[in-house]
Amino acid sequence: MAKHTVTMTINGESVTAEVDSRLLLVHFIRENLDMTGTHIGCDTSSCGACTILIDGKSVKSCTYLAVRADGANITTIEGIAADGTNHPLQQAFHDQHGLHCGFCTPGMIMRAIDLLETNPNPTEEEIRWGISGNLCRCTGYNNIVKSVQQAAKEMAKEKEATV
Amino acid sequence: MFSCKTSPEVGGMGHSVKRKEDARFLHGKGNYTDDVKLPGMLSMVMVRSPYAYAKIKSINKEKALAIDGVLAVITGEDLAQYNLHWMPTLLSDTQMVLPTDTVMHQSQEVCAVIATDRYIAVDGAEAVDVQYEPMQAIVDPFKALDDDAPLLRPDKEGQKDNHIYHWERGDKAKTEAAIAAADVVVKERIHLPRIHVASIETCGVVASYDKDTEKMLIYLTSQAPHAIRTILALVAGHVGLSEEKIRIIAPDIGGGFGGKVPVYPGYVVAIAASFLIGKPVKWIEDRSENLVNGFARDYHMDCELAATKDGKIQAFKVSTLADHGYTDSSANPSKYPTGMFSICTGSYDYEHAFAELDAVYTNKAPGGVAYRCSFRVTEAVHAIERMVDKLAAELQMDPAEIRFKNFIKKDQFPYASPLGWSYDSGDYDATLKKAMEMVGYDDYKKEQAEKRAQGKLMGIGLCTFTEVVGAGPSKDFDILGIAMFDSAEIRVHPTGKAMARFGTKSQGQGHETTYAQILAEELGIPYTDIEIEEGDTDTAPYGLGTYASRSTPTAGAAAAIAARKLKDKGKKIAAHLLEVSEEDIEWEVGKYFVKGAPEKSKTIQDVAFAAYTNFPPGMEPGFEATHYYDPPNLTFPNGAYICVVEVDEETGAIDVKRFVAIDDCGNIINPMIVEGQVHGGLTQGIAPAMYEGIEYDDEGNVLNGTLMDYLVPTAVESPHWETGHTITPSPHHPLGAKGVAESPTVGAPPAIANAIIDALYPLGIKHLDIPITPAKVWEAIQEAKAKA
Numbered sequence: 001m002a003k004h005t006v007t008m009t010i011n012g013e014s015v016t017a018e019v020d021s022r023l024l025l026v027h028f029i030r031e032n033l034d035m036t037g038t039h040i041g042c043d044t045s046s047c048g049a050c051t052i053l054i055d056g057k058s059v060k061s062c063t064y065l066a067v068r069a070d071g072a073n074i075t076t077i078e079g080i081a082a083d084g085t086n087h088p089l090q091q092a093f094h095d096q097h098g099l100h101c102g103f104c105t106p107g108m109i110m111r112a113i114d115l116l117e118t119n120p121n122p123t124e125e126e127i128r129w130g131i132s133g134n135l136c137r138c139t140g141y142n143n144i145v146k147s148v149q150q151a152a153k154e155m156a157k158e159k160e161a162t163v
Numbered sequence: 164m165f166s167c168k169t170s171p172e173v174g175g176m177g178h179s180v181k182r183k184e185d186a187r188f189l190h191g192k193g194n195y196t197d198d199v200k201l202p203g204m205l206s207m208v209m210v211r212s213p214y215a216y217a218k219i220k221s222i223n224k225e226k227a228l229a230i231d232g233v234l235a236v237i238t239g240e241d242l243a244q245y246n247l248h249w250m251p252t253l254l255s256d257t258q259m260v261l262p263t264d265t266v267m268h269q270s271q272e273v274c275a276v277i278a279t280d281r282y283i284a285v286d287g288a289e290a291v292d293v294q295y296e297p298m299q300a301i302v303d304p305f306k307a308l309d310d311d312a313p314l315l316r317p318d319k320e321g322q323k324d325n326h327i328y329h330w331e332r333g334d335k336a337k338t339e340a341a342i343a344a345a346d347v348v349v350k351e352r353i354h355l356p357r358i359h360v361a362s363i364e365t366c367g368v369v370a371s372y373d374k375d376t377e378k379m380l381i382y383l384t385s386q387a388p389h390a391i392r393t394i395l396a397l398v399a400g401h402v403g404l405s406e407e408k409i410r411i412i413a414p415d416i417g418g419g420f421g422g423k424v425p426v427y428p429g430y431v432v433a434i435a436a437s438f439l440i441g442k443p444v445k446w447i448e449d450r451s452e453n454l455v456n457g458f459a460r461d462y463h464m465d466c467e468l469a470a471t472k473d474g475k476i477q478a479f480k481v482s483t484l485a486d487h488g489y490t491d492s493s494a495n496p497s498k499y500p501t502g503m504f505s506i507c508t509g510s511y512d513y514e515h516a517f518a519e520l521d522a523v524y525t526n527k528a529p530g531g532v533a534y535r536c537s538f539r540v541t542e543a544v545h546a547i548e549r550m551v552d553k554l555a556a557e558l559q560m561d562p563a564e565i566r567f568k569n570f571i572k573k574d575q576f577p578y579a580s581p582l583g584w585s586y587d588s589g590d591y592d593a594t595l596k597k598a599m600e601m602v603g604y605d606d607y608k609k610e611q612a613e614k615r616a617q618g619k620l621m622g623i624g625l626c627t628f629t630e631v632v633g634a635g636p637s638k639d640f641d642i643l644g645i646a647m648f649d650s651a652e653i654r655v656h657p658t659g660k661a662m663a664r665f666g667t668k669s670q671g672q673g674h675e676t677t678y679a680q681i682l683a684e685e686l687g688i689p690y691t692d693i694e695i696e697e698g699d700t701d702t703a704p705y706g707l708g709t710y711a712s713r714s715t716p717t718a719g720a721a722a723a724i725a726a727r728k729l730k731d732k733g734k735k736i737a738a739h740l741l742e743v744s745e746e747d748i749e750w751e752v753g754k755y756f757v758k759g760a761p762e763k764s765k766t767i768q769d770v771a772f773a774a775y776t777n778f779p780p781g782m783e784p785g786f787e788a789t790h791y792y793d794p795p796n797l798t799f800p801n802g803a804y805i806c807v808v809e810v811d812e813e814t815g816a817i818d819v820k821r822f823v824a825i826d827d828c829g830n831i832i833n834p835m836i837v838e839g840q841v842h843g844g845l846t847q848g849i850a851p852a853m854y855e856g857i858e859y860d861d862e863g864n865v866l867n868g869t870l871m872d873y874l875v876p877t878a879v880e881s882p883h884w885e886t887g888h889t890i891t892p893s894p895h896h897p898l899g900a901k902g903v904a905e906s907p908t909v910g911a912p913p914a915i916a917n918a919i920i921d922a923l924y925p926l927g928i929k930h931l932d933i934p935i936t937p938a939k940v941w942e943a944i945q946e947a948k949a950k951a
Contacts, residue, residue, distance in 0.1 A: 027281075035191070036198035042450035046870035076191065077190065078191045086189065093189055097838075099189070100673070102189075106188075132877040137361060137362055139839060
């Protein structure tokens with residue numbers, strides 16, 4: 001198996017490693033870097049549990065080779081808030097009971113970050129379509145929608161405060 | 164409504180406190196089975212059968228073993244040396260761990276490859292050369308009983324055909340006589356297809372055997388770790404795995420829904436592999452393996468409902484054919500092979516009922532998972548609720564009116580059902596009335612009349628179900644002989660903080676919060692001061708686990724009673740501290756005080772400290788209590804659900820406009836969590852109603868074994884759910900609670916099916932089996948038009 005040296009930034013830290021050509025990015029993150037917040041729920045890119053940000057865009061890391069991420073800037077669930085603090089989406093999922101078992105939650109939050117970046121004030125329908133690449137089997141989605149709505153408001157306030 | 168006895172800071176029952184378990188999940192710090200990494204850990208991957216029914220001619224391991232990093236290929240022959248190639252199912256049938264000569268369903272485990280990492284194990288699995296001799300599979304359960312059908316289980320002594328068992332309940336002769344004499348009889352064959360729980364986390368195990376200590380440590384995606392430990396000890400005791408040496412830890416579980424109750428062959432092979440190799444072995448199912456193995460439902464029910472011409476129900480008969488696949492691995496209590504199916508008489512008061520069931524073997528995956536329902540309640544409720552609507556349509560009656568006419572009335576509880584249950588409590592009229600008000604039933608009926616006049620298809624569907632949960636009284640309920648009680652152990656520390664451990668296991672239900680709330684309610688210790696632990700068989704008290712909505716009815720009750728034992732002990736300590744006799748001490752939440760002198764008081768924290776520092780002479784020190792709760796009866800939650808749909812006649816597309824769910828689950832511990840559970844269950848109800856169903860071709864190939872074609876609803880398919888409650892406490896549960904999480908999965912499918920069929924009624928369509936897809940609707944419309 002051919003080896004490749006890759007360098008990428010993950011949650012603000014530069015990482016260099018030698019990887020097999022076929023190694024999936026999700027396995028690189030989980031197995032090589034021991035960051036297990038990014039989950040695997042399927043093998044067809046259907047469930048979105050493995051969603052991360054690559055250069056700010058949400059990507060299903062189960063369908064992305066580690067070698068392709070050479071030079072990329074990657075954010076995972078572990079990197080969206082400083083220790084002991086919450087990203088507005090993490091706070092909103094807690095406040096609105098937007099999670100039950102928690103397995104889809106990291107992917108759902110990473111997807112929602114991208115959604116709110118491109119559409120800071122989405123309607124309920126836009127949220128539902130916006131997270132439709134991520135499956136949740138527990139919540140019935142009502143409270144995930146409410147969580148994204150709460151976070152949108154909070155993030156708008158934060159943005160206003162910094163302008 | 165329920166009023167809170169405690170302050171929000173104490174957070175007892177009725178408070179929507181935020182969940183204590185959230186932080187780790189939100190920060191990516193959950194610890195699921197696949198997150199477990201042990202030094203030297205090996206990876207296991209299964210080789211699976213491409214055929215539904217075939218002889219295994221040979222298994223050649225050579226090429227696989229030649230791959231650098233592949234350490235072993237384990238076959239049925241290898242396990243047979245230790246007599247570990249077969250295992251018992253939870254219902255006393257037998258299931259192959261790995262086959263020695265025949266595969267019985269597509270995707271059955273054929274052998275296991277152990278390697279240094281998952282990629283190499285997959286290479287190894289690709290390289291194993293298995294030669295098969297395919298045979299004609301039995302796929303249709305109705306053909307399984309044909310005279311010329313091949314005998315699928317010749318391994319079973321005395322097995323002459325593919326019939327597994329016959330079960331019946333009720334008075335057949337009287338029921339048939341009542342049906343024969345009735346004014347009106349409606350009949351239907353209703354199929355509830357195979358579906359899969361499809362929790363987002365699949366099943367998996369990390370087994371780690373230490374040859375020096377002889378301890379087997381197992382991280383397992385298990386809803387019932389104690390029961391599984393006992394079963395393992397019974398199955399593998401002869402090779403040296405005895406119960407005190409087995410420690411099962413069920414870490415965080417990414418959704419269970421019943422799918423993580425059974426023992427899967429992969430668990431056993433990984434455990435056996437670790438035992439033989441002496442290194443940790445991890446096996447995690449991939450999604451296709453998960454979707455093709457294990458199933459729920461698959462009942463074909465012939466129903467007959469008889470009534471007077473003015474709509475009074477008189478008798479119900481249902482004869483079922485159950486397709487169990489190649490082994491009956493239903494996760495049911497042993498005296499209940501069909502689970503609680505006999506709840507099928509529903510929420511209605513009538514005298515005669517008869518239910519019977521015949522189970523057969525086919526070349527499909529084993530299962531009978533109690534998927535988010537208390538053992539076959541979903542099937543039972545679908546049968547009666549579809550039939551009541553069919554009767555209403557036949558009599559041109561409003562489906563609400565026919566329900567009010569037949570409901571068991573509030574003053575009839577406890578109600579002895581015709582098939583032998585004692586319903587504990589309910590106010591069915593109130594629940595349905597509330598649902599009708601919330602949805603605006605009368606307005607929708609008017610709108611429907613107007614739309615029908617314009618030729619538009621609009622439907623209103625009702626379901627008024629009664630559930631039976633909380634297994635159960637030990638005289639009736641056991642799994643492989645182990646009584647279905649559950650347990651709580653509370654330790655209050657000297658500083659007044661506490662921890663409690665339970666025999667159950669949360670998979671997202673929020674036990675770390677709700678159990679703490681029960682203890683806060685009983686002891687007045689703030690819920691934030693109480694740590695909850697479950698899932699480790701070395702530390703938690705023995706219990707049968709979490710499924711069948713049993714955690715609140717059993718372990719929740721155990722928590723309340725254990726807390727009351729502590730409160731009694733605390734009273735003696737308080738009397739000692741306040742220098743009065745015990746009879747002079749009274750309790751209000753969190754505090755003991757002297758009768759008539761409330762200023763003389765000791766808090767529960769003062770008393771806890773004294774239990775370790777200044778207890779009455781002769782008293783046993785410490786402030787701990789344990790209780791094993793054996794419920795006197797099951798609990799019977801009920802609900803009234805109303806669904807409004809519009810159907811596009813051109814395309815068959817179904818638009819769910821409204822869905823209102825009123826649940827009565829007795830007293831509520833945390834309304835936020837209850838509402839969340841109902842939302843989730845409703846989405847798992849619309850799933851089989853409109854989207855999901857495992858499909859097979861004539862060869863027994865699964866046609867939709869991935870999430871690309873097995874349609875788990877997304878946020879787009881899932882409607883905006885509207886929920887509410889009536890509260891009728893359970894008279895026998897210490898907290899008046901009943902359990903809730905399965906009600907929506909049970910109640911939603913018939914409500915949705917009834918709504919869609921109601922929409923199609925003007926076209927003469929009287930029944931459709933679920934899943935009711937646009938394609939099925941479109942075909943039915945074409946057929947109806949052709950007939951007209």
